[in-house]
Amino acid sequence: MKQESLGKEIIRLSLPATVENIFQTLVGFVDTLLIAQLGLVAVTAVGLANTILNVYLAVYMALGVGATALIARSIGAGDRESLTFHVRQALVLSVGVGVLFGLLSLVFGRQMLVLMGADAESLAGAQAFFYWVGGLTIFQALMTILGTILRASGDTVSPMKMSLLTNGFNVVLDYFLIFGIGSWSGLGIVGTALGTVLARLLGTVLLYRKVQQTDLAVDLKQLFHLGSPKEMVDLTLPAAAERLVMRLGQVVYFSLIVGLGTTVYASHMIAGNIESFTYMPAYGLATAAAVLIGQALVKGDILTVRRVAFLSSAYGVAIMFLLGTILFFGAPSFALLFTKDLEAVHQVVTALRIDAFNQPGLAVSLNMAGALQGLGDTKSTLYSTVIGMWGLRVVGAIVLGQMFGLGIAGVWLSILIDLLLRAIFLTWRFHVKTRKLAE
Template identity: 50%
Template sequence: MEAVTVQNQTTKQKLAIVIALAVPAMIENILQTVVGFVDTLFVAKLGLNEVTAVGVANAILAVYIAIFMAIGVGASSLIARSIGAGDVSKAKSFARQSTILSVMLGLLFGLISLFFSEPLLRLMGAESKVLTDAVAYFRIVAIPSIFITLMFTFGSILRATGDTKTPLKVSCWINLIHIGLDYVLIFGVFGLEGLGVVGAAWATVIVRIIGTFLLFFYIKRSKVSFSLLRTSSKEDTLSILKLSTPTAIERLIMRFGQVLYLGLILRIGTDVYASHLIAGNIETFSYMPGYGLAIAATTLVGQSMGRRQYKDAYQYGMITTVVAIIFMSFIGLLLFFLSPWFATWFTTDKNAIDMVVTALRIDAFAQPGLAVGLVLAGALQGAGDTKGPMYSTAIGMWLIRVMGVFILGIHFEMGIAGVWLSIAMDLYVRAIFQFFRYKKVVLDYSKNGCSLKVDKLE
């Protein structure tokens, strides 16, 4: 999108650019969420053991993905800033090096999956009755991890250039193919026997391979087309790693924190745990606008920083944040008033419905905080600061959320209300932290000048 490189835009023009970049990313996220829901629905038709097997395997994959996504974050920030600075050759170098790092990371995790799949699944609590299906599914999906990490990286490279429409197109096609393959390979068709859980795994792998090659095809036609045969400087590799490492740590802090606080919720009671999961599934859709706008913030802030237009960088971050607050506050209203109806989609138990309603109505008031946190995390990453989101996640998840669940949910026996009040406090603490961090980062750049080196951001 050439518009993102135009200088001296009015606030209205900037708003239009934000929306143009964010909407395709929002739609892509919604599509992925819907397809994940359909995938789970198909597997659920096989039985509860099969659902559990896939769930345990995906819990490990979620840790893999947390690390894989970090390379994309580092690449996205550096490529956007290079393009903003008019240094396309540097952007190509970062795209090439992030691809090489992704290949190496994918092969490493593929080997880990090949040799340690069963011990990893046992470590996650897979029982013997689901272990066979879990191992079969995990090996098929996780050994070719190279395609998972390359899809994330290639999508990030394209978005960093301001092109969010191409990843959306690719996502549309592979998600449609995924649903069709899922049905055929899981259940069979025209007299051919279905493969069950194994079929679901192969459907996932096939669409990832297709998606990887499609995204690479579009990269070859973009302004950052690169050759893997050329070498990049060691400095470029270190820059990507320096930005990616805090992001990987942040995602791992989040994942392990989730495991701990979910364990605390389970101590309160299985009914509270189940109600919390239902509320969480409903709440997932509220993240979609925030994620889409965060992608826009990363690209626009990064390109503005690369052009040394720090006022524009700050304004893009703030405009995107305001748009997110408006979008997600509206979703908050829907959660508040429609929560009784949403809850009945999942259960007919009145006690569970009441707890889901309580959770979602508390969450409705947390939506503005969630909006600020998501978008400013993306804006900070675009500015080259991946440590800020890491710090805010560590503080919010471990000091606020985990401790809050223990104190409010368990000690004061507030149940699910205590759990979701803790989540809300976590979101607002992160939002406040990231607002001041973002303001400080951009101000420091404007005072001291900016280069593509990231060693100034401590």
């Protein structure tokens, strides 16, 4: 494929995935605003439950990494039998894991929330939310995997459309179920839980119908003819470990930031919310890279593999350099949208201006992670996450933030160092892998 055509294909695949990610982030903001109307206890309750639910999501996304690599390879090879085999495996494994997590939520939900630090005031609300959303987490598992299956086949538009519809439905449901309508006063926290579950049920049905209308269609009678899941499990386990290491590291990392003071922690969270929009293009490009590299790999086309990785990273650096510039100069205005506290505004601006320099490194690290996953290497990203989160961010928060007294600047400088070194490491690993494949 010519470089110009390859560039267009990367944009075609990445743009819908980027729009989908941006919309999901926006919906998260709206949900938070709605729940905040119920009071800080409700925000705390839902936040505690979501901390555990995010661990579930990390496992589902890891399963998606394995499914993407294997499905993309099967499509690249034109192997219909292998394709349907891997689609079946991904669906059955997602159902199995979703049912397991659902049972854990129902049986041990209260204990998990107490371990997370839920107090008597927030426990009741957290438990009600967690029982509904965690108990029926199978719909989140299926939505994640069905969307992954479509993206791996090169269709990033359908998951985007389904996401827009499902998330819009979720916001409308949340509003009426939380606050009620007319004389009905609504269900409060339980309302947001029901809105989430019903929206995911809708999303599951829509995505399943779309899959069944394509060459990826699964014969339900053959669904449990699994064969050995070893290949998918081998790809999934390192990806799952990477995400769990990241989540656990975040818990420790956040606790260290709390130790720097309430204003520092609040400023860090505000800055994190603002910068979350900037890396959406890189996620979209990484999705495109994983799909196209998986398809090229099975054909033995190492030149295309390298071109995809280079182009997706170059596009990412260019886009995120622009976003970083906007972040740097717009930092005061962005901060004032969230708080009027002058000290907090100053700290948010400090964080965002350091983060502006993070953007190119983040673009390269995310795209190289996607490229390596397309090659079937999920271990390199695990190693980079272990070193980056525990060796650089956690240690950096202690040394730069606490010992050197740099506060929030030290925290975000440690992120800058992590992303720069991670980009270098993953790029090196990609070149090592492709050089071996070319021999």
